[in-house]
Amino acid sequence: MNQKIALVTGATSGIGRATAVSLAQNGFKIIATGRRTERLQELVQQFGAENIYPLEFDVRDKEAVRAAIAGLPAEWHSIEVLVNNAGNAHGLAPFQSGDLDDWEAMLDINVKGLLYVTKEVLPIMIERKAGHIINIGSIAGKEVYANGNVYCASKFAVDALSKAMRIDLVHEGIKVSEINPGAVETEFSEVRFKGDKERAANVYKGFEPLLAEDLAELILFMVTRPKRVNLAEVLILPAAQASATIINKQ
Ligand code: NDP
Ligand code: 8X3
Secondary structure, three states, rough: OOOOEEEOOOOOOHHHHHHOOOOHHHHOOEEEEOOOOOOHHHHHHHOOOOOEEEOOOOOHHHHHHHHHHHOOOHHHOOOOEEEEEEOOOOOOOOOOOOOOHHHHHHHHHHHHHHHHHHHHHHHHOOOOOOOOEEEEHHHOOOOOOOHHHHHHHHHHHHHHHHHHHHHHHHHHHHHEEEEOOOOOOHHHHHHHOOOOEEEEEHHHHHHHHHOOHHHHHHHHHHHHHOOOOOEEEEEOOOOOOOOOOEEEEO
16 A cells, blocks of 8 residues: 655644554554654654654754755655644743743744745645645634733734645645644643643643544544545634633533
């Protein structure tokens, strides 16, 4: 069988890891990226080196991104699916007390990192006039909420870029999709609150958040549709969530 190759950024945790697992279980070969190499190695142990190619880089480092993708062995070169998932929130503070380092991290990772990876993968897809790019946005890219400021701006940028990419890349035979999740219980809030596990756990108390596996299942569905179908934009929320801030907590 000619297995499709999917590159998943942020495959060391949460949505990215669940997606790498689900795609690997369903016959894809995965280029799994992230900074935590030991976690990438766990995927190799689980699925074998013939099914997982670990690629360690920081998405903020455009030269590292370029070198990593340019250095892929020939048998791992023909990427058909790109899941731009790597990203996080850093801090949750009023604009007037926001931290410049946090702001830069979010814009550099969530926006510029997505651009760097896409720029390197695109020529491979354009050459073959085929490919599917899935950008992980957020409900925070649809609605601004109190203290969300720069994280929301980074995800509004992902929303704009997804639409822009779809408009331009349709002429190259490439599908572009965007997924905008509400609350998913991952390491996301631990990163946002800089390792404060109790504060992170509180975010998901009193309701049933989405699981990373719910997103992985959606991504598997999207990338296995017939060639004529593109699920262009999906807002996926926990049943208890109605908007960025309205959650039915018990
Ligand atoms: P996690 O914190 O669990 O995972 C984040 C992933 O991004 C990790 O694999 C991490 O890998 C990777 N990453 C972060 N910074 C970098 C970097 N500088 N270079 C390379 N990789 C990086 O969070 P989620 O799984 O929840 O988040 C995945 C995506 O989903 C993000 O874009 C997030 O904004 C979005 N999202 C999340 C929601 C949620 O409620 N959880 C809701 C809506 C959207 P490593 O640290 O090893 O580099
Ligand atoms: C993550 C979801 O609501 O914390 O993008 O911004 S939220």
